[in-house]
Amino acid sequence: MYKIAVLISGGGTNLQSIIDKVKAGYLDCKIEIVISDNEKAYGIERAKENDIYAVALSKKQYGDKLSDEILKISQERNVDLIVTAGFLSIIKGDLLKKFKNRIINIHPSLIPSFCGKGMYGLNVHEAAIEYGVKISGCTVHFVDEGTDTGPIIIQKSVPVFAEDTAEELQKRVLEKEHEALPEAIKLIETGKVKVHERKVIIENN
Ligand code: GRF
Secondary structure, X not given: OEEEEEEEOOOOHHHHHHHHHHHOOOOOEEEEEEEEOOOOOHHHHHHHHOOOOEEEOOHHHHHHHHHHHHHHHXXXXXXXXXXXXXXXXXXXXXXXXXXXXXXXXXXXOOOOOOOOOOOOOHHHHHHHHHHOOOEEEEEEEEOOOOOOOOOEEEEEEEEOOXXXXXXXXXXXXXXXXXXXXXXXXXXXXXXXXXXEOOEEEEOOO
């Protein structure tokens, strides 16, 4: 069974979308573990409600060793793919090496716009509205040593209206995130995704 680990820091609506798609039979994988760097994350509740093993790794306790601990757990549990979904800690070190092109992230903009350091949550949507873009959206990408810089797998766009608040845009983008992330997982679990340098090639059949 294809096993995934989902890393969260907050509400976990993207985790919920994966849970729902597994239950619906759209995804043929097992959420082996949910790892949160915030013990108060509601996403932990979502995992428990669905009998999914969840663990909180305190940033205070693990500090620089957080990525090493995630690697240890992922290897012990034979995880095939790591999904960061609203996860705010930086992935680095051996975890990146041992899981090269096996860690994916969902970001709430059309990368390379409105991404990188400090670009998370509402900040992203505030920046997009401030700039006056006419479309925004979300990006699922592989995680590399940069911030939101890995090869892009899927992007989905939404319109941005002049009168939009950041919350309204966030809600519109989140709906697309909840489609894009399970779609990306399905492509990867069925072996349809190949990475060639910066390019992600997806088999059509
Ligand atoms: C989402 O916008 C996601 O793109 C970003 O974190 C936000 C919260 O995600 N990475 P979730 O509701 O905790 O899944």
